[in-house]
Structure formats: C-alpha cells, structure tokens
Amino acid sequence: MRMAKPLLFGEDKNTVATVREVALIEKIRLWLGEVAPACPEGMGDDTAAVDPGPGRLLLGMDPVVYGRHFDDNATPEAVGAKLLKRNLSDIAAMGGIPDHALLGLVLSGDVSLVWLEGFVRGLKECAQRYGVKIVGGDIAQGPDKSFIAQLSLTGHAARPVPRLGGQIGDTLWVTGQLGGSLAGWHLDFVPRLPEGQWLAAQPGLRGMIDVTDGLAADLPKLLPPASVAMLDLDKIPVSDAAQKAAATSSQNALDHALGDGEDYELAFVLDKDTNALAFVAQWKDATALPLSCIGRIERQPEGIAEHTLLDAATGQPIAGPGGYEHFKA
Amino acid sequence: MRMAKPLLFGEDKNTVATVREVALIEKIRLWLGEVAPACPEGMGDDTAAVDPGPGRLLLGMDPVVYGRHFDDNATPEAVGAKLLKRNLSDIAAMGGIPDHALLGLVLSGDVSLVWLEGFVRGLKECAQRYGVKIVGGDIAQGPDKSFIAQLSLTGHAARPVPRLGGQIGDTLWVTGQLGGSLAGWHLDFVPRLPEGQWLAAQPGLRGMIDVTDGLAADLPKLLPPASVAMLDLDKIPVSDAAQKAAATSSQNALDHALGDGEDYELAFVLDKDTNALAFVAQWKDATALPLSCIGRIERQPEGIAEHTLLDAATGQPIAGPGGYEHFKA
Numbered sequence: 001m002r003m004a005k006p007l008l009f010g011e012d013k014n015t016v017a018t019v020r021e022v023a024l025i026e027k028i029r030l031w032l033g034e035v036a037p038a039c040p041e042g043m044g045d046d047t048a049a050v051d052p053g054p055g056r057l058l059l060g061m062d063p064v065v066y067g068r069h070f071d072d073n074a075t076p077e078a079v080g081a082k083l084l085k086r087n088l089s090d091i092a093a094m095g096g097i098p099d100h101a102l103l104g105l106v107l108s109g110d111v112s113l114v115w116l117e118g119f120v121r122g123l124k125e126c127a128q129r130y131g132v133k134i135v136g137g138d139i140a141q142g143p144d145k146s147f148i149a150q151l152s153l154t155g156h157a158a159r160p161v162p163r164l165g166g167q168i169g170d171t172l173w174v175t176g177q178l179g180g181s182l183a184g185w186h187l188d189f190v191p192r193l194p195e196g197q198w199l200a201a202q203p204g205l206r207g208m209i210d211v212t213d214g215l216a217a218d219l220p221k222l223l224p225p226a227s228v229a230m231l232d233l234d235k236i237p238v239s240d241a242a243q244k245a246a247a248t249s250s251q252n253a254l255d256h257a258l259g260d261g262e263d264y265e266l267a268f269v270l271d272k273d274t275n276a277l278a279f280v281a282q283w284k285d286a287t288a289l290p291l292s293c294i295g296r297i298e299r300q301p302e303g304i305a306e307h308t309l310l311d312a313a314t315g316q317p318i319a320g321p322g323g324y325e326h327f328k329a
Numbered sequence: 330m331r332m333a334k335p336l337l338f339g340e341d342k343n344t345v346a347t348v349r350e351v352a353l354i355e356k357i358r359l360w361l362g363e364v365a366p367a368c369p370e371g372m373g374d375d376t377a378a379v380d381p382g383p384g385r386l387l388l389g390m391d392p393v394v395y396g397r398h399f400d401d402n403a404t405p406e407a408v409g410a411k412l413l414k415r416n417l418s419d420i421a422a423m424g425g426i427p428d429h430a431l432l433g434l435v436l437s438g439d440v441s442l443v444w445l446e447g448f449v450r451g452l453k454e455c456a457q458r459y460g461v462k463i464v465g466g467d468i469a470q471g472p473d474k475s476f477i478a479q480l481s482l483t484g485h486a487a488r489p490v491p492r493l494g495g496q497i498g499d500t501l502w503v504t505g506q507l508g509g510s511l512a513g514w515h516l517d518f519v520p521r522l523p524e525g526q527w528l529a530a531q532p533g534l535r536g537m538i539d540v541t542d543g544l545a546a547d548l549p550k551l552l553p554p555a556s557v558a559m560l561d562l563d564k565i566p567v568s569d570a571a572q573k574a575a576a577t578s579s580q581n582a583l584d585h586a587l588g589d590g591e592d593y594e595l596a597f598v599l600d601k602d603t604n605a606l607a608f609v610a611q612w613k614d615a616t617a618l619p620l621s622c623i624g625r626i627e628r629q630p631e632g633i634a635e636h637t638l639l640d641a642a643t644g645q646p647i648a649g650p651g652g653y654e655h656f657k658a
Contacts, residue, residue: 047389060376
C-alpha cells in the first residue's frame with residue numbers, strides 16, 4: 001500500500017496561519033532536534049556565533065521554490081533534503097567540507113503543518129548524514145500558494161578548487177552518469193562530497209564544477225579563454241534514465257545526457273601531464289562511482305566561437321556559447 | 330518636482346522575463362560594481378571562498394518580501410538598503426563587524442528591470458557605506474507578482490554579545506527613540522553598528538538585542554529565568570513619529586513606542602555594579618545618539634508571570650509573555 005503524500009497547501013485546518021510566528025519557529029527547532037544547536041552556536045540570538053573551519057571560508061546559497069524546483073509529485077522529505085543537497089553539491093565542487101546552514105522560509109498562510117514537518121524531517125536527516133548544523137534563519141509570510149526556502153551554507157577548504165584553472169591540452173572528466181534526472185534523480189541525487197574532497201587533494205586537479213544546468217551548459221564554465229572542448233561523444237556517460245526519457249521524447253539519449261541538467265555530478269579538468277591510468281586506478285581504490293574521461297581542452301580553431309563544444313570524431317560543433325543545440329546523430 | 334517612482338511590476342516591456350538568467354546575473358554584478366568582487370573572493374564560482382575575520386564567525390539571514398516588509402510607497406533604493414540594514418542591525422546587536430553577504434532573489438517575470446536596478450543601487454550604496462562585500466547568491470523564478478530577497482550576512486566579533494546574560498538587579502537601557510517607524514524610519518533607520526561595537530567592549534555589558542518587534546516584545550528576550558522587567562515609563566524614549574502616530578490612532582504615544590516595532594535600536598543590560606554616571610559620560614564622548622536607562626531586572630514576584638513588564642510607579646503589569654497589552658494611562 002502506498003501512503004498518501006501530504007498536500008503542501010491547506011488540506012485541512014492545520015496550516016501555518018493557525019500558529020503564531022514564535023510558536024512556529026519553536027516547532028521547527030523541535031523538529032530539527034540535534035542538528036539545531038542552542039545559543040550561541042545556534043538559533044535563538046540575533047545571529048549565530050560559530051567557529052569557522054580551518055582554511056578558507058566557503059559561502060553559498062541556493063533555494064527550492066514550489067513550482068520551480070519541485071511540484072506536487074515530490075514528498076516533503078525529498079524537498080527538504082534537496083534544499084540542503086543542492087547547496088552541498090556546490091561545496092563538493094569546491095572540494096570543501098560543509099559546516100553551518102541558515103534556513104530562510106517564505107510561506108503563504110495555507111502551507112500545511114504536516115507537509116512542513118515532513119520537509120523539516122527530510123532536511124534534518126540530510127543534515128545529520130553530512131554533519132551540517134542548522135544555526136539560524138528567518139520565517140516570513142509570502143504570496144498566496146507560495147513555498148520558498150532559501151538555504152545559505154558555509155564550509156571550509158584548505159585549497160578551494162576554482163572552476164577556471166584548466167589549460168590547453170588538459171583533459172575533461174565527469175563523475176557518475178548523466179541525463180533524465182526529472183524522472184527522480186533531481187530529488188534522489190547524492191552530493192559528491194567525498195569525491196570532491198578526494199579530487200581537491202590530487203595535484204593534477206585544475207578546475208571543477210557541479211553539473212546543474214546540463215553538461216553542455218556547464219562544461220564551458222571550465223574552459224579558459226580562446227579554447228574549445230573536444231569531446232569523445234561515445235565516452236559521455238549516458239544514464240538509464242536518459243535512455244528511458246529518449247524512448248518517449250523527440251531527443252536521443254545523448255541529447256538528454258548533455259542537456260537535461262540537475263545531474264549534480266562533478267565535471268573537472270585534469271592537468272595534461274597527469275598519468276591518467278594511474279589516476280583512474282587511484283580513483284577506483286577510493287570510490288565505486290563511475291568516472292569518465294570525456295575529452296580535452298583545445299585551442300579555439302579559426303571560425304569557431306570560444307567555448308564551443310566539438311565532436312572529436314567529426315570536428316563538428318555540438319553546442320556553442322549560446323547553449324546546447326540538439327545533437328544531430 | 331517629485332520624481333516618479335518606478336513601479337515594481339511590469340510598467341513596461343522592460344522586465345526580468347525579457348532577459349536570460351545568465352544575462353540578469355551579469356547585469357546585477359555590473360550594477361553592484363566594486364562591492365561584488367571577482368572569484369575566488371566573490372561571484373562566479375560554485376561558492377565564494379573568503380577569509381573569515383578574527384574571532385567568532387557570525388551568521389545571520391533576513392529577507393525583504395513585497396507586501397510584507399515594503400509596499401509600493403517605498404523607493405527601490407530604500408528597499409535594497411533596508412535588506413542589508415536589517416541584517417546589519419543583527420550584527421550590531423552581537424557587537425560584531427559585518428563582512429560578506431549572499432543575495433538570494435526570487436522574482437516573478439514581471440519585475441521591472443528599472444525597479445530592480447534601483448534596488449541593487451540602494452543595496453550597493455549601503456554595502457559601500459558599511460564595508461560589506463556581496464560575494465554570491467542565486468536568482469530563481471517565483472510566483473506571480475512576487476519579489477522576495479533573502480540576504481545572508483556574515484560578520485565577526487572577538488566577544489559576541491548574547492541576548493541572555495543579565496541578572497537580577499542589572500539595569501535595562503535602550504538607544505535612540507522608539508515608535509511610529511511605519512511613517513518612514515522602517516526604511517530610513519541607521520543600523521547601530523559603531524554603538525554595538527562600543528557597547529560590546531564595555532566590561533559591564535551583559536546582554537543585547539536589536540528592537541525589531543517592539544520594545545515590549547523584545548525586552549523579555551533579555552530577561553533571565555524567574556525575572557521581570559521593572560520599567561520607568563517616563564524614561565521610555567518616545568519618538569516624534571510616535572507622537573504623530575498617536576494623534577491619528579486609538580493608541581497613545583507610549584503605546585506606539587512600546588509596540589510598533591522596526592525601531593532597529595539596541596536594547597541592552599548593564600551589570601548592576603557599573604557606575605551608570607561614568608558609563609553615560611563615556612557614551613556621550615563616543616556618540617551623539619540618545620541613551621536611556623529605562624528600568625531594571627527584578628526577581629519575579631509571586632502571582633506575576635515570568636518576563637512580565639511592570640510599571641515601576643504603580644507595580645502594575647503593562648505587558649506579559651503573551652505580548653504587549655495596550656497601556657492604559
């Protein structure tokens with residue numbers, strides 16, 4: 001038997017409008033439990049006062065918005081986890097370790113307390129798993145039928161990995177498999193924190209990003225000026241979900257892998273002098289996650305726009321700076 | 330001649346919906362100018378990577394929401410400044426120094442670009458004034474007719490001032506003047522950063538808060554368990570705006586001073602052994618801002634609820650933990 005999912009808006013009289021703001025904040029603290037420490041390291045004062053981790057302080061912010069990042073098909077637990085995981089994925093792409101989160105909720109009065117409790121439960125379980133403390137935030141009333149949750153996440157890294165650090169000749173890599181995330185992965189994904197930290201410690205790592213807008217849109221962000229990406233299209237790791245999506249869409253599976261987005265995998269640049277075989281062997285010792293070398297950075301050819309993605313087999317552009325153009329097989 | 334204020338929503342074709350997200354972020358970076366540094370200390374990577382200040386790291390988050398924290402009477406510049414100043418006031422109440430901000434915008438497509446540019450201009454000028462760098466954030470599409478801006482602000486303090494630190498016999502103080510903020514002060518207020526930092530360095534300071542929900546609602550947050558506040562009502566600093574508001578409302582000026590909120594003044598607790606005359610003399614050397622000693626913390630009398638506010642002249646309660654009850658003259 002499938003449990004009925006709670007509805008986000010006003011399925012009964014049990015909505016946030018029935019609770020005073022102070023009581024609502026108290027409920028959320030209670031639901032968060034141990035991941036919401038007391039003052040001064042947590043909620044209950046004007047700001048939290050914490051110890052930053054060693055190295056550089058990482059600061060990021062990403063929301064989940066009803067109708068944009070989730071819809072009525074998602075469980076509230078999955079939405080709460082997604083909010084934190086989106087931000088964890090950004091920390092992973094810096095090679096960092098996550099620390100402290102602030103939660104900013106903007107809600108209409110008809111948001112269901114049952115739904116909100118599920119959302120907070122999902123957020124809490126995710127915070128526990130990744131050692132994040134939720135140390136503050138704010139609640140405000142929003143427009144009708146709105147649920148907007150912002151999360152600001154801090155982290156630390158001895159040597160944060162920038163996006164831009166690659167040079168001509170360096171190789172391009174991606175973790176996991178890509179495409180078709182709307183079928184479930186956009187909620188179920190696992191932020192690549194241990195992999196990001198492992199990669200940040202490799203001397204050959206030059207640049208890294210998490211794939212959120214689709215590989216074809218995100219890969220150019222790793223490319224130095226006056227360069228293009230020469231891709232081995234048969235090395236692009238196409239997920240089963242991308243194959244399934246292609247069966248009922250006008251695009252092929254590779255289209256989905258390059259264009260869908262919300263993969264939350266890591267794409268990175270490795271120095272051309274790195275021994276790729278030894279690198280892959282060390283990777284396999286560290287993790288079971290698939291790893292693919294998908295191409296290399298080349299000097300921009302004449303007549304081709306900067307940061308174009310090219311098919312190494314044909315030399316033809318498959319996507320340009322204006323975005324991914326559907327790949328013609 | 331009064332300049333026409335730009336409208337928030339769709340006065341012309343020049344709305345955020347006409348601009349791609351990447352281009353919109355680029356516009357905002359351009360408008361922010363020098364307060365938005367480049368990578369790695371700023372925008373353009375997965376997260377910003379900055380150096381935390383010395384001491385403890387302060388983390389806070391407060392939004393401005395259309396219809397809730399501002400309406401069509403506010404200029405966009407004032408709204409942008411208010412967003413940062415609300416957060417600066419929280420840092421001030423910790424005795425801290427502000428550092429880095431993240432900006433999370435959730436907008437409907439019909440938000441005017443002219444209005445948004447004014448908002449960013451106000452935010453920028455405020456950030457310049459207070460030495461804050463805007464180092465990242467996110468833009469997402471929101472519900473119809475929505476403008477929701479979250480700001481997460483970091484700061485640092487050698488000795489962050491908690492709310493709770495006062496004891497029986499300690500004295501209660503407030504800066505500036507209170508009440509009637511809706512007439513303009515809720516936009517025009519000045520966060521009490523130098524005063525907060527000065528107070529944090531005084532050995533007698535026991536606890537501090539910024540007055541946002543009204544003195545009657547915020548003062549109890551400074552009170553230790555089993556205590557009440559005994560207030561000298563004639564010492565409550567009533568603003569001219571509170572006097573004006575009383576002329577056209579059913580409340581008297583003191584009601585407004587105690588209940589209106591959005592004063593963004595500092596309320597604090599001073600150790601009972603502090604020489605108050607010497608303290609006031611030093612304060613006057615440091616700042617021209619009015620300072621009022623408004624009462625003291627006393628042991629909770631029998632039959633009176635914890636954290637009640639009492640009139641010292643009559644011994645009668647004027648507000649309880651359930652909130653401010655209109656003062657009967």
